[in-house]
Amino acid sequence: MRLVDEGGIEGLSMRKLAAELDVNPMSLYHHVESKEALLGLICHGAAEGMALPPDDGSPWEHQLRELALAYHRHVKAHPAMWAYLHNHPEAIADREMPIWQALYRVLRLAGVPESELWRTGDVLHAFVSGFVMAETLGHLPGDGREIERDFDTAIRLMTHGLSGLSG
Amino acid sequence: MRLVDEGGIEGLSMRKLAAELDVNPMSLYHHVESKEALLGLICHGAAEGMALPPDDGSPWEHQLRELALAYHRHVKAHPAMWAYLHNHPEAIADREMPIWQALYRVLRLAGVPESELWRTGDVLHAFVSGFVMAETLGHLPGDGREIERDFDTAIRLMTHGLSGLSG
């Protein structure tokens, strides 16, 4: 994980990792099937350990914002990993993962029916991840304060759009 | 471009491309500074040639939908290129590109003020690209008809959210 944070996804090579562990490169293949499998395990573990806001009884709009902010923080802390994850979503496909359960809880609060939970969650996640990745890569113009404003704009756009759907 | 479409971004190597052109691998470096620069040129060219719906005088909601659908089609035709572009947005950073001008035209129709054009465009693009990439990678559940419905849901969420902002 440190190798990915420091040198991007190409910063982690089987040979470099083996060197860090003072071990033969080929030994790794006895614990993991391939480099892809290793990256999958790294992503899954990191996403599972992501800090999530608890249910504090506040309105769903506020809790959705807090959840998006927690996601935002995690992506900013591990941008290369999330860029990879964005193109290899299988690693967080499990609906039982804390990150999804937290989102579904908020969406239930927002009145999204059980049958639409996965669909709505996927659309919202696609939106937020698209935005956060664009920001992380420096694609968005303006300084830090303006981008914060953009993020708020985006969250309001989503929550307003969401109430339009369920209302 | 054909190499990228067929074998993903790793499908294009300087050596393979040189072989296709019946030329020495090193000759490529007299026309392009690096592999990254080459990929940038490929992406820029393809994005510039993207088919865009003309202004047919219909309401902005409809035109935004048509624009999103055109984008959707292009991504589905060149998924690997867009996945790369998603992580290397410099290649389409130029605000004068047709794809951006088309979006700004629709946003003006929607009543977005000139000072908010770039910001709003970036947020919407981040949203749509996040969604389309998730779909392209098979991250979204359901069959083709359901995903079409998701896409409509997403567009309505955006347009409704957008009118909430400017209204």
Add this chain to the structure above:
DNA sequence: ACCTGAACACCGTTCAAGT
């Protein structure tokens, strides 16, 4: 200005051999 061959410093992975 453009092309080339040899070389450098890397990759992921297979395989046969070891404990």
Add this chain to the structure above:
DNA sequence: ACCTGAACACCGTTCAAGT
């Protein structure tokens, strides 16, 4: 079960030499 060295089939790129 786990580790290893040698080898295979690749990479991007530099550099000196050619036309």
